[in-house]
Amino acid sequence: xxxxxxxxxxxEQNEKDLSPRQMALRRFVSHKAAVVSCIIIGVLALFVILxxxxxxxxxxxxxxxPPNSFLSPRSNAxxxxxxxxxxxxxxxxxxxxxxxxxxxxxxxxSVTLGALVxxxxxxxxxxxxDILMRxxxxxxxxxxxxxxxxxxxxxxxxxxxxxxxxxxxSVRFIIVLFSIFGWMGVARIVRGQVxxxxxxxxxxxxxxxxxxxxxxxxRHLLPNSVGPxxxxxxxxxxxxxxGESTLAFFGYGPQAGDGATSLGILVGAAKGAxxxxxWWLAVFPCFVLIIIALSINFIGxxxxxxxxxxxxxGA
Amino acid sequence: MLRYIFRRLAWSIPTLLLVTFLVYLALxxxxxxVESYKRVNPRASRAKIQQYIDVNxxxxxxxxxxxxxLKNFITGDxxxxxxxxxxxxxxxxDAMANTLRLGxxxxxxxxxxxxxxxxxxxxxxxxxxxxxxNTSAFVGISIPPFISAILLQLLFAVYWQRWFxxxxxxxxxxxxxxxxxxDLFLMLKFMALPTIIVAIxxxxxxxxxxxxxxxxxxxxxxxxxxxxxxxxxxxILIKHGMRNALIPVVTxxxxxxxxxxxxxxxxxxxxxxxxxGLYFLKSFGEGDFPLLMPWMVVIVASILLxxxxxxxxxxxxxxxxRLE
Numbered sequence: 097x098x099x100x101x102x103x104x105x106x107x108e109q110n111e112k113d114l115s116p117r118q119m120a121l122r123r124f125v126s127h128k129a130a131v132v133s134c135i136i137i138g139v140l141a142l143f144v145i146l147x148x149x150x151x152x153x154x155x156x157x158x159x160x161x162p163p164n165s166f167l168s169p170r171s172n173a174x175x176x177x178x179x180x181x182x183x184x185x186x187x188x189x190x191x192x193x194x195x196x197x198x199x200x201x202x203x204x205x206s207v208t209l210g211a212l213v214x215x216x217x218x219x220x221x222x223x224x225x226d227i228l229m230r231x232x233x234x235x236x237x238x239x240x241x242x243x244x245x246x247x248x249x250x251x252x253x254x255x256x257x258x259x260x261x262x263x264x265x266s267v268r269f270i271i272v273l274f275s276i277f278g279w280m281g282v283a284r285i286v287r288g289q290v291x292x293x294x295x296x297x298x299x300x301x302x303x304x305x306x307x308x309x310x311x312x313x314x315r316h317l318l319p320n321s322v323g324p325x326x327x328x329x330x331x332x333x334x335x336x337x338x339g340e341s342t343l344a345f346f347g348y349g350p351q352a353g354d355g356a357t358s359l360g361i362l363v364g365a366a367k368g369a370x371x372x373x374x375w376w377l378a379v380f381p382c383f384v385l386i387i388i389a390l391s392i393n394f395i396g397x398x399x400x401x402x403x404x405x406x407x408x409x410g411a
Numbered sequence: 412m413l414r415y416i417f418r419r420l421a422w423s424i425p426t427l428l429l430v431t432f433l434v435y436l437a438l439x440x441x442x443x444x445v446e447s448y449k450r451v452n453p454r455a456s457r458a459k460i461q462q463y464i465d466v467n468x469x470x471x472x473x474x475x476x477x478x479x480x481l482k483n484f485i486t487g488d489x490x491x492x493x494x495x496x497x498x499x500x501x502x503x504x505d506a507m508a509n510t511l512r513l514g515x516x517x518x519x520x521x522x523x524x525x526x527x528x529x530x531x532x533x534x535x536x537x538x539x540x541x542x543x544x545n546t547s548a549f550v551g552i553s554i555p556p557f558i559s560a561i562l563l564q565l566l567f568a569v570y571w572q573r574w575f576x577x578x579x580x581x582x583x584x585x586x587x588x589x590x591x592x593x594d595l596f597l598m599l600k601f602m603a604l605p606t607i608i609v610a611i612x613x614x615x616x617x618x619x620x621x622x623x624x625x626x627x628x629x630x631x632x633x634x635x636x637x638x639x640x641x642x643x644x645x646x647i648l649i650k651h652g653m654r655n656a657l658i659p660v661v662t663x664x665x666x667x668x669x670x671x672x673x674x675x676x677x678x679x680x681x682x683x684x685x686x687x688g689l690y691f692l693k694s695f696g697e698g699d700f701p702l703l704m705p706w707m708v709v710i711v712a713s714i715l716l717x718x719x720x721x722x723x724x725x726x727x728x729x730x731x732x733r734l735e
Contacts, residue, residue, distance in 0.1 A: 237666070237718070242691065379565070393553045
């Protein structure tokens with residue numbers, strides 16, 4: 097990856113005195129794109145958390161009295177206005193807030209679930225492992241959007257799931273949906289990691305002194321898989337954010353209550369803006385989505401490079 | 412080898428049945444076919460509805476219903492669509508042909524350039540060219556296809572028209588409205604933008620695969636041996652390097668149909684290209700069970716088929732793999 101080659105050329109004497117964590121941090125910092133990405137995401141997060149101060153208008157507030165629709169970028173609407181005269185800049189801030197929330201929440205849930213299932217499957221092996229991997233293969237082989245739409249409708253069609261998922265167009269529903277989706281990829285990664293770890297001497301030693309399965313998984317296998325799990329976490333954040341946008345783009349996204357918005361809703365509106373030539377409605381939301389996806393992907397990529405011990409030896 | 416192929420083929424039939432059953436279940440629960448029939452045909456008589464239930468195998472008992480559906484499906488007794496009672500097969504056939512054309516074009520273009528870029532990057536790892544190709548591929552993967560579709564459409568279709576007075580690429584359909592007959596040039600022009608958008612993803616993915624695969628091979632012992640025997644660099648690269656590096660790439664290519672179809676669905680929708688993707692989104696939106704099930708069968712069957720091709724080609728290309 098870019099920046100990696102310079103990273104491994106760090107003075108080798110120094111590396112000997114460092115703890116693995118410090119070494120990983122050093123490698124991460126040497127990945128320039130990732131550092132820039134961290135700054136971008138940090139600034140974005142600040143903007144979003146401080147939305148009451150950074151946004152110039154309310155979510156549903158119009159910038160001026162009509163005529164105010166489809167104003168091109170100008171001083172009282174930096175990024176122009178949409179079809180009913182709302183400020184795109186402010187709406188982007190509120191939208192990114194909802195999207196980041198969806199991304200983070202579903203990533204945390206799916207990674208937790210996936211890490212546990214993957215660790216158990218990899219450690220126990222056998223039937224459970226076989227079935228799990230078959231199901232995962234099947235799910236991942238299908239076109240993403242088809243599975244997403246079908247699973248979405250199945251979730252919405254099961255009445256006994258209602259207390260958990262809420263209404264089909266709520267943000268909570270989307271989070272549950274992407275949690276259900278995300279855990280499989282993570283489970284597969286963690287399973288692979290555990291499969292290779294469980295043959296190591298330290299696990300054998302733990303078993304020899306009588307450690308229980310649960311103890312070995314919780315104290316040895318999972319902590320040693322922290323690197324891949326962190327990487328999976330970053331990629332599931334992107335996955336959920338893009339997934340939400342894709343759903344919204346095709347009209348199956350969340351209708352965040354009370355006129356609140358999400359990045360997906362804004363990107364979905366871009367589709368209609370293309371033919372009419374209101375370029376700002378298409379360009380800015382797309383641009384923000386690209387920046388977010390790219391930054392988080394770079395961070396994940398650098399994390400992978402930084403935490404992969406094989407890269408130490410220049411393999 | 413033959414025995415292996417036969418065994419795999421034999422296995423794929425129960426798999427197909429199982430997966431179609433799951434799809435049947437998912438669609439029954441997810442789209443509620445009877446309700447959507449009543450919604451589309453609000454004045455349908457009780458007998459009509461019963462007939463719809465019978466011919467589609469929508470019994471309250473899922474297992475019985477599935478076998479009823481299966482029997483009708485195999486005997487070619489397909490139910491017409493719920494809206495307008497259209498025949499399903501002609502629509503599906505057209506959609507398949509259109510998607511096959513777009514998908515093949517995008518895959519061929521994508522894999523061709525992807526492999527070239529991958530090789531170029533792997534020849535001098537860490538060099539400027541490598542960093543450039545690799546970073547571009549990374550950016551290409553990170554941008555979801557519908558975003559690039561919107562932006563390219565805006566640039567080449569709408570704003571090109573404004574700036575230069577003509578539109579470079581049309582944004583929808585296979586032919587302009589009212590066109591009849593076959594016209595290769597026109598067709599290619601209409602296919603250009605969707606092909607580019609699907610191909611971007613393919614190029615980005617394959618240049619990365621090819622790069623890492625070729626790097627693995629180039630660092631292996633037998634390459635050193637070949638070099639020490641004094642074989643020319645060019646011959647080493649083509650005869651030993653490329654051939655071995657392509658083995659995993661071919662396998663991944665065959666396993667990747669699902670994601671290419673996924674990209675096609677999104678792209679087709681944006682360009683109103685009448686293929687499998689548009690077909691799916693339309694019939695899914697209407698909850699049109701008679702249209703959806705055959706579509707699913709086609710998709711499941713092609714995924715299974717390409718999985719089979721992946722396994723066989725892997726075994727065939729790499730003599731180190733033992734099948735028994």
